[in-house]
Amino acid sequence: MTEPGPPAVAVRRLVVAATALGVLLAACVQPVGPARTFDSYEHKAKDTAETALSAVQTGRLGAQAAKRDDTFAPYLAVLVSEAEDEASSAQTTFDSVQPPNDKSDNLRDNLDPLLTRAVDALSQARIAARRADFDEVAKQEPKLAKSARELDRFVEAHP
Amino acid sequence: MRLSDLLEAEVVDRNGDRIGHVHDVRLVQDGPPLGTWGAALRLEGLVVGRGSIGTRLGITRPQMKGPWILKLLFARQRSSRVLVPWDRVRDVGQDRITADCVAAEGHDAFATDDPTPRP
Amino acid sequence: MNEHPAGRRLYAALQLLDRQILDADAMMAGKVDDLEFEQPSDGDPYVSTILSGLGALGPRLGGRLGRWLTAVHRRLHPDPEPGPARISFGVVKRVNNHVELTLRRDELENNELEAWAREHVIAHVPGAGHAPE
């Protein structure tokens, strides 16, 4: 009478599927693996630079909007601060990867200052935005533009 | 006896040969009077056959308007279905019903079915 | 007023089972979760009762979830070993897209969960007695 019939099987399958899903979702949160070769390290460096570039460009658009008085301070503050978080977490992640050899050390020495300048410029912009000081935000635009050029060059140099 | 005791039960003839599974139960309104409803729904017979998805979905009824590809897909199921009149049923057991007829004697479940449209 | 001429045919699984029940005020009052047949001393069995609610659905589904639904039903019921909620087919008004009854749903046995939710939760929230505006 209490023999599990087809519905019990269906429900059990569903539970299994839901569990598998949970594992899957967990797996989708990408862990940072170690880099064992220069190539994989270079690949990580390039990804990091791309992320930082995207954040800096986002900040630039925000700074340009501030310059034209085209935005509201709270929105600008959220935009820039999220971009800053993006860039700085990319830097933190990259810095935590062990460079596998000397060549990799060079690469790291090249990229790290670029990342630091990017995060700095975004921080300055964020501080000014939180104070609703659009002039000060606008002043970061050239710095951000320069940072974007540097990062872009780095990305181009490492296909 | 509950409807759920009949549905999906296996039906065998008096030789123990399988006829199929109960997909549906046909009722006819000519039983004893019941309150405001009127004549009760009498159990006329069991709709028995292979495969049941088409029946469950109601696609195998002749009045269904399509989609033609589904009707085509389930046409085989429909042709395999027979009506076992209740007076031929000898025994209703756990998941197994014995009917006093051989499979070949059954007639098409829908042969006498008038496609009565409802208001 | 004879909507169901004698001799009308119905397919129980297709046209009755799992269908929505409406009460005399057109309020939704559960599903036809199962049907019960009465076996008279002479003649074929006929549909005597609609079984509705978790007490009928649980056993029909079987398995762990079915048992769980049955347990919920038992929990909410005053009797220690309650059967499923029963609605005599004699109070059915008509069967079409819905199964319509001549009774109101608070006169039915399958209303226990609704009554429980109303008394223990919803009635305590301000505005429960007014239609949204």
Place this chain on the structure above:
Amino acid sequence: MKKLLGVTLGILTAVGGFLDIGDIVTASVTGARFRMSLAWAVLLGVIGIVIFAEMAGRVATVSHRPVFDLVRERVGARLGLANLLASYFINFLTLAAEVAGVSLALQLASDVNYLLWIPLVTFLVWIVIWRVKFETMEQVFGLAGLALIVMAVALWQLHPDWSSLWHSASHPEVTSGEGAPTYFYFGIALFGATMTPYEVFFFSSGAVEEHWQRSDLILNRANVYLGFPLGGALTLSLMAISAVVFAPMNITVEHLSQAALPTVVAVGKIGLALILIGFFAATFSAALETALSSGYTISQYFGWQWGKLVRPKEAARFHVVVLVSLIGAALLALTAIDPVKLTEYTVVLAAAALPLTYFPILVVANDPDFMGDKVNSRLSNALATGYMGILVVVSVATIPLMIATKGGA
């Protein structure tokens, strides 16, 4: 005017369905990454939802039976229950994401962390469901969602190279630097977002709540043919402005704040104000749709009285389900789970479950016992059968693609 207001159900459903928190970001992400080369997925989805929502609305109008009622009756109590559990699970996760999404929209307007907004947003959603009449709700949020038209204005203002956009849309190809699995993963995400089942749960239940009669079938058509394509056009506008502004600058979209940026660039302060209102309305609509759908699906499966038309006391179980789902979703949202990621996954999961919802609609729409002379035409049957094929392919391909691409990373 009254006629005009009659189509707000369709607008609300479509805006809340296509432009909820995850879909806003997904449309923006795909625009930035693939320009218009995934526009076909949105188009395919819009045509599909138009076909099936029209059918579901017609069935609800003629037989007064909403979608989940049909699901239980046609696929049976067992498979229906499995579908219910799956639908509820997906719905619940989406609700959590939308509660967070509304809060994110408020964060953009206030610079106050979104987690602090969650309790207030939860309360607002509940009070609307508890106290506001269905029609009022649908008109207010449907019309507020129209603020998103500013995205189309922004596209115009950006003076894009129309022929290049058109070329990208009409000659779809996997963008260089992207893998084919990723491309198709996002394709499914966009397709799934336009066809999410909660839209038909909500739309068909709404038709019953509004007491549509046979004479309102024209209203059903108007809602479907105006509302959903409008929602689709807005999604495509967002994709296009993201493509125009972000793709040349190598910006990848991660946040809701970025999705608003092209409009700010093109239209300025007014644009920002409108798009924030639009984001709020769209995510709030999605929260309402999913919260109500959690109550609709469970109540319709068990046959409980549901709906906003009766006093809450008379639909006690329905309101308990909605309340409990909402509180649970708010708690999940408060764990700071990323709402954008959450909806991306739920949309893809929903895509895997699509046939279970749409198949019973197709069958019942052909049943003269329910529909009388309003059964499907040959054309809509042919189209719908074709879509069933697509849905099956999508549902089979979805999970492997999700694993292969690590969720589109």
